[in-house]
Amino acid sequence: FFFFFFFSMRLLSANTIVCIVKGCTDNFPLQIVPTVVEQEETECNPEFITHIMHRVDYPALKRMSEDIGIHGLPDELPADLENNEQLIQLLHTALLDTHVQQGELACNKCGRKYPIAQGIPNMLLTENEV
Amino acid sequence: MGDHPFNDLEMSRPEHIAPPEIYYNDTEAKKYAGNSRIIEIQTAMSERAIELLNLPNHPCYILDIGCGSGLSGEVLSDQGHTWVGVDISASMLGVAVSREVEGDLFNHDMGQGLFFRAGTFDAAISISAVQWLCNQDQAHHNVQRRLRKFFQSLYKCLVRGGKAVIQFYPENGQQMEMISSAAMISGFSGGFVVDYPNSTKAKKYFLCLCAGSAEMNYTVPAAKGLDEKDDDGQPSGIQFVMGKETKDKGRRKDGRRVVKNRDWIQAKKERARKQGKKVCHDSKYSGRSRGPKF
Numbered sequence: 001f002f003f004f005f006f007f008s009m010r011l012l013s014a015n016t017i018v019c020i021v022k023g024c025t026d027n028f029p030l031q032i033v034p035t036v037v038e039q040e041e042t043e044c045n046p047e048f049i050t051h052i053m054h055r056v057d058y059p060a061l062k063r064m065s066e067d068i069g070i071h072g073l074p075d076e077l078p079a080d081l082e083n084n085e086q087l088i089q090l091l092h093t094a095l096l097d098t099h100v101q102q103g104e105l106a107c108n109k110c111g112r113k114y115p116i117a118q119g120i121p122n123m124l125l126t127e128n129e130v
Numbered sequence: 131m132g133d134h135p136f137n138d139l140e141m142s143r144p145e146h147i148a149p150p151e152i153y154y155n156d157t158e159a160k161k162y163a164g165n166s167r168i169i170e171i172q173t174a175m176s177e178r179a180i181e182l183l184n185l186p187n188h189p190c191y192i193l194d195i196g197c198g199s200g201l202s203g204e205v206l207s208d209q210g211h212t213w214v215g216v217d218i219s220a221s222m223l224g225v226a227v228s229r230e231v232e233g234d235l236f237n238h239d240m241g242q243g244l245f246f247r248a249g250t251f252d253a254a255i256s257i258s259a260v261q262w263l264c265n266q267d268q269a270h271h272n273v274q275r276r277l278r279k280f281f282q283s284l285y286k287c288l289v290r291g292g293k294a295v296i297q298f299y300p301e302n303g304q305q306m307e308m309i310s311s312a313a314m315i316s317g318f319s320g321g322f323v324v325d326y327p328n329s330t331k332a333k334k335y336f337l338c339l340c341a342g343s344a345e346m347n348y349t350v351p352a353a354k355g356l357d358e359k360d361d362d363g364q365p366s367g368i369q370f371v372m373g374k375e376t377k378d379k380g381r382r383k384d385g386r387r388v389v390k391n392r393d394w395i396q397a398k399k400e401r402a403r404k405q406g407k408k409v410c411h412d413s414k415y416s417g418r419s420r421g422p423k424f
Binding site: 010012013018019020045057119121123124 | 243
């Protein structure tokens, strides 16, 4: 069972998810309710981090990482991110090295919960939610 | 089975057997992990799909729709991209987890629409998955609506000008038309790239799409295998022979004659005699033509 502790949902993809239950709008971000969180150190690619930070919703990322227990992200993202190596490394840890192994994603608007098991969130909807 | 062409057809179309989440059970999913031929084909198609994406020269964030056991994702990881995979089969995702793929995995039905924020991904690929959408697996499924929902949500989650390459096995022209028109209605521009169109085995369909307005002038990349001098080891085009039917009249597919004359009958009888079977004796009537009928 050792492989259960490898790769699973990272904060980067958690930052891209919205609830798609029929009629539920304006529901970003979903709240992470983690029960098992793993840290897995990988090599930092500054080019990718600066590229993807244009798309990441920063306030949501900051809140999510604090929910999970990663502190130290600044309140606002500096304009010259490319030159701030320390922050890039911190963002890399938050976005790509933090894996939610078990828990759930909860929609604050409609209350729908998406369970995460073995690192894989189950986003399947039922017939009347489509 | 050989003389029943539909049998072969059914065998190669798993989507006719059961819905994907049921067909790809633990047994079928294991085949994907262990079968080197499947791995080879899937990897080659993924490489081609990524080539068709024509990605910019930096690491990208890519969506893999119908990622299955993560074979296409591994190609993406090898090229330095970060990816997210979506699949309906929990068993296939289980295989992906045990293979320790590097992407994030989600269990989801693409026909319900993707759940990503607008402008999330640089590009998207899908290998041998979209044909599953054309089946009505449940009573409440509406194929057209599911296709539209999929393409609309795909369009939304790509950046402007982001590309999607969708490889699939169309069952017929109607299905190709249905899928591509659903994509066009959703705002995509682009079209089909058919690699090795003259070869039955190597022929592959890639639907190349661009999420952007017409001013961006997206032209579909060129297909492989159109030129006879293709030198990358793949079978070059097999020429289509006009009038094949008339030329081969009186012969079977394998070249044998349909008419059985006296020589053929005697050779057959001789063979049977050698095997010790009871055979009618030869006479002047053996294998004689019956003459004209009224």
